Amino acid sequence: MLFHRILPQYKTAISTYLTPTHCRLYIANLVTSRRMTNIEAAKKLAAYRAVDENLPPHAKVIGIGSGSTVVYVAERIGQLPNKDDFVCISTGFQSKQLIIDNGLKLGQIEQHPSIDIAFDGADEVDPQLNLIKGGGACLFQEKLVASASDKLIIVADFRKQSKHLGQNWRQGVPIEVVPIAFTKLINDLKRLGAKSVDLRQGGKAKAGPVITDNNNFILDADFGIIEDPKSLHLQLKQLVGVVDTGLFTGITEKVYFGEESGEVTTWDGVVTGSTTEEVIAESK
Structure with missing residues (x-):
């Protein structure tokens, strides 16, 4: 019944050629696809909001990290009309390509050791804004850029939220x-x-x-x-x-999460010692 409600226009044709098992698999894949589409849209919204709400109007040096959500950060920064007025510092090969692909000026941290703001992703975040990073093997350069920045903003999806580090990120x-x-x-x-x-x-x-x-x-x-x-x-x-x-501790100012619902949650570390659920409730 659910299958026929989702795709009524294909009811006769698909029912003729697919077994009930095939129909259930198709429905499961369709639901998963729609869920992932919502998550991806939320990641983009989170990244855009992070840039719009935090990028200083007269920033001269911007750090850009790596990760699937940071792709949208670079995209948003690349849309700015004044993008020729600043340089971007990468944290590794992927972020260097993001900078280039979005028409941004690439700088080197050796030339620009003071960074106005950095945007990066994370593998796991706890309510005190401690992070686990390094799933992409760029942790040293990510920490170097973060430590050189006046402000570090993290963007990620809801799956990176955790009450304690090591709870959801099991890779070590x-x-x-x-x-x-x-x-x-x-x-x-x-x-x-x-x-x-x-x-x-x-x-x-x-x-x-x-x-x-x-x-x-x-x-x-x-x-x-x-x-x-x-x-x-x-x-x-x-x-x-x-x-x-x-392990990144005491360095993050704010985190933007794309939620499964398509909304954006922000954590700023103000609520200390709370559960993930309580922090999310405070953030909305």
Whole structure:
């Protein structure tokens, strides 16, 4: 019945050629497709709002990160009539291409070490605006740009919301390491409490480990639920061979989420110690 309500114009033809199982699969795919369309539209809306509400009118240097939602950030910035008045600093290869593809001027952080504002994505966000980043293996340059910025704005979809870091992001904390040290660091990380540590592989695209833009390796260390991200980050940074970690603490000003409903939720870190649901309620 649901199938016939969704596609009444195809009722006779499709019922003739598809079994009930095929019909159910088609409906499931259609619902999933519509859901993903809503999410994608919300991501775009979140990115546009983030730019419109936060970009200083006289900004001269803008940081642009990576991620599926940041694509829309670059798109929105590329629509600005004064885009020739500022330069954009990338956090890696993908964001460099986003800058170029949207007709923006590409700058280097060596030439522009002070950045007015940066926009980036995240793999997971808790209510205190702590982040896990580095799923795209760009964490060091992302943190460099973020730390050089007067303001960091994060854009993502609702699936990145979490009560605690490590609750939804199960791949572990990304850690950029000097290649020669990775074996020793695996042992060090386990001694610090990591349940598992994996050297990230290139998969089908590359035989062997992932190589970062800085010619380093990425270790993914699963610490489970992370109650104190700042403390863990400081412990990890003390290990010889660690370049930086994917734990971003005390650096984010605001987060824009594209919701499944097609709406946008914002977190600003004002509500402390609340559950994700309470923060969402406060934000709407």
